Amino acid sequence: MTQPGLKIGVMGAGSWGLTLAWLWAKGSTGAEVWLWDRNPEKIQALRENRSVTFPLTVELPESVNLVTDLVPVLAGTDVIVLAVTAEGTRLACQLLAKLGLATKTIIVNASKGIELASLKRLSQVIQEELPRNPQAVMSGPTLAKEILHGLPTAASIASEDLDLAELLQTMLSRDYQFRLYSNPDVTGVELGGALKNIFAISSGYIASKQLGDNARAALLTRGLAEMTRFSLRMGAQEMTLYGLSGLGDLLATSNSPLSRNYQVGYLLAQGLKLPEVLAQIRVTAEGVPTTQAVYQLAQKLDLDMPITQEINRALFDTPSEELLIKSLMSRKLKSEKMTLSL
Numbered sequence: 001m002t003q004p005g006l007k008i009g010v011m012g013a014g015s016w017g018l019t020l021a022w023l024w025a026k027g028s029t030g031a032e033v034w035l036w037d038r039n040p041e042k043i044q045a046l047r048e049n050r051s052v053t054f055p056l057t058v059e060l061p062e063s064v065n066l067v068t069d070l071v072p073v074l075a076g077t078d079v080i081v082l083a084v085t086a087e088g089t090r091l092a093c094q095l096l097a098k099l100g101l102a103t104k105t106i107i108v109n110a111s112k113g114i115e116l117a118s119l120k121r122l123s124q125v126i127q128e129e130l131p132r133n134p135q136a137v138m139s140g141p142t143l144a145k146e147i148l149h150g151l152p153t154a155a156s157i158a159s160e161d162l163d164l165a166e167l168l169q170t171m172l173s174r175d176y177q178f179r180l181y182s183n184p185d186v187t188g189v190e191l192g193g194a195l196k197n198i199f200a201i202s203s204g205y206i207a208s209k210q211l212g213d214n215a216r217a218a219l220l221t222r223g224l225a226e227m228t229r230f231s232l233r234m235g236a237q238e239m240t241l242y243g244l245s246g247l248g249d250l251l252a253t254s255n256s257p258l259s260r261n262y263q264v265g266y267l268l269a270q271g272l273k274l275p276e277v278l279a280q281i282r283v284t285a286e287g288v289p290t291t292q293a294v295y296q297l298a299q300k301l302d303l304d305m306p307i308t309q310e311i312n313r314a315l316f317d318t319p320s321e322e323l324l325i326k327s328l329m330s331r332k333l334k335s336e337k338m339t340l341s342l
Contacts, residue, residue, distance in 0.1 A: 006031040006171055009073060009080040011092050013037035013046065015055045015283065016110060017083035019144040023174055025061045034065040034073045038088070043068050055283045056145050070099055079106045079171065081138075082126075085284050086113025086194075089122050093129035103132040108157075108168065110138045112193035112249075113286040114293040119300075121190050121234075134164050137186055138172070139193030140244040141252035143259065147178070154179040156245040158189035181244060188240030191231040195294060196250040197261040197287030199223035201311050203254035204265025211325070219328075220254055223307050230294065233301055261287035265311075274315055291315055306331060 008031050010021045017035065025033040037043050046052065047066050051059040060066075067073050074096075084092050089111060096107075107130055109122050118125070126135050140155025147153060157172065157180045159165040165182035173180045183189055199220060206216045227250070228241040240246060253259040257266070264285045267277040278285065295312040298305040306328055 006079070007077045008033050008172075009077045010035045010083055011037075011080060012083035012085075012088070012111075013039075013042050014083065014085075015144045016142070017081075018052070018056070018058050018060070019147050020081060020083060020110065021064050022058055022060055023147060023178055024172070025064045030061065030063060032065075033063065034067050034077075035060070036067050036070055036073075038084070038091075040068040056148065058148055070095070074099060074101055074105070077105055079108055079168070081108045081110050082122075083110045086111050086115055086122060086286055086289065087117075090115065090125050090129060093126055097129055101130065101133065105133055106164070106168065107133050107135040108138055108172075109135070109190075111286070112139060112197065113290050114194050114297075116289045116293050119293050119297050121187065121194075123186050123190055134161065135159065136165055136168055137190050137193075138168075138180070139189050139249065141248045143252055143256055145258050150177065152177050152179070154181060154244055154248075156181050156183045156189045156240075156243060158183040158186045158245075160184060160186055183240065183243070183245075185237045185240040187234055188231055188236030189243075189245040191234060191236055192227065192241050192243075192246030193249055194286070194290050195227040195230065196246070196253050197285075198291050198294060198308055198311055199227065199250060200253040200259050200261035201265035201268075201287045201291070201315075202307055204257075204259075204262035204267075205269040205311075205314065206265075207262075208266040208269035209325075215325075216254075219307065220250060223254075224250060226305055226307050230298065230301075230303060230305060233303060234297075260285045264288065264315075268314055288315060 008024050010017050013035055021033050021035040024031045043066050082089055082092055107126055115125050123137055136157055136159035138155055138157050142153055142155055157165050157168045162184045169180045169182045202219055203216055231241055260281055260283055263281050264277055291312050294308050
């Protein structure tokens with residue numbers, strides 16, 4: 001459970017950052033929480049209203065300290081949770097380093113993606129910019145709107161230092177609503193959370209085209225095989241991909257219209273171009289740059305990633321039902337018993 005006296009900083013006032021600040025600050029046993037965003041106007045608006053209706057509806061407890069200046073709040077902060085975009089992670093870490101963040105402060109990455117420019121996992125980015133700080137990654141089936149409605153969920157908290165993961169598990173879990181499971185497999189937890197967004201796009205596409213539950217089930221099952229094969233090549237443990245951050249997040253994100261990546265696929269299938277889709281949903285969909293990054297990495301690794309390839313084509317080339325569906329269905333027939341073969 002969240003420990004009294006704990007000081008948590010959340011960087012990023014998007015859907016997930018707002019939800020985490022609300023979660024950890026609420027109740028009589030809530031932690032001391034501050035929330036920062038790179039856009040000071042967003043923080044000022046929150047100060048005036050304590051609530052927003054976009055990208056989701058949330059009313060922050062009065063105890064959440066809304067900050068534009070990080071210097072006064074960094075001292076004494078136990079944990080800083082990064083809920084910025086994948087592309088904003090390096091800049092956030094560089095800012096913390098510039099401000100002289102204490103090396104004892106724990107960094108927890110709560111974003112799900114891959115840095116497109118470097119093709120690096122976000123934990124690698126954090127390690128490059130804040131090499132002396134202990135770090136962990138948190139990922140799992142965490143649809144923000146459901147958490148704000150008081151519905152329960154569970155997620156993984158991963159660190160190569162298992163003692164640290166277990167400490168954070170105790171610090172950041174919330175009784176009856178937010179349960180964390182410790183895991184030493186940072187690579188697997190991170191990649192599960194990032195790659196499932198690719199297959200959520202494909203799931204939304206299939207739903208929009210009304211291709212049926214059979215087709216969606218088949219695609220997600222083969223998507224899990226694709227996700228697992230890629231992650232193993234990157235150094236993950238296979239069982240992690242069948243856990244909360246892999247299969248669990250895949251099921252939640254790929255079956256819920258609440259998922260922005262599902263929405264991307266749904267709108268693409270209706271004939272909209274990617275810029276039109278992104279303009280309509282008005283929020284970051286990490287599955288878009290993640291698809292690019294994974295497609296490029298798969299080519300470097302000479303990995304067969306047919307679903308990723310077709311989603312990449314649908315996003316950036318010629319979105320066509322024929323290309324996406326028929327090219328997958330007309331592939332060479334294979335045995336399902338072949339280990340992680342697609």
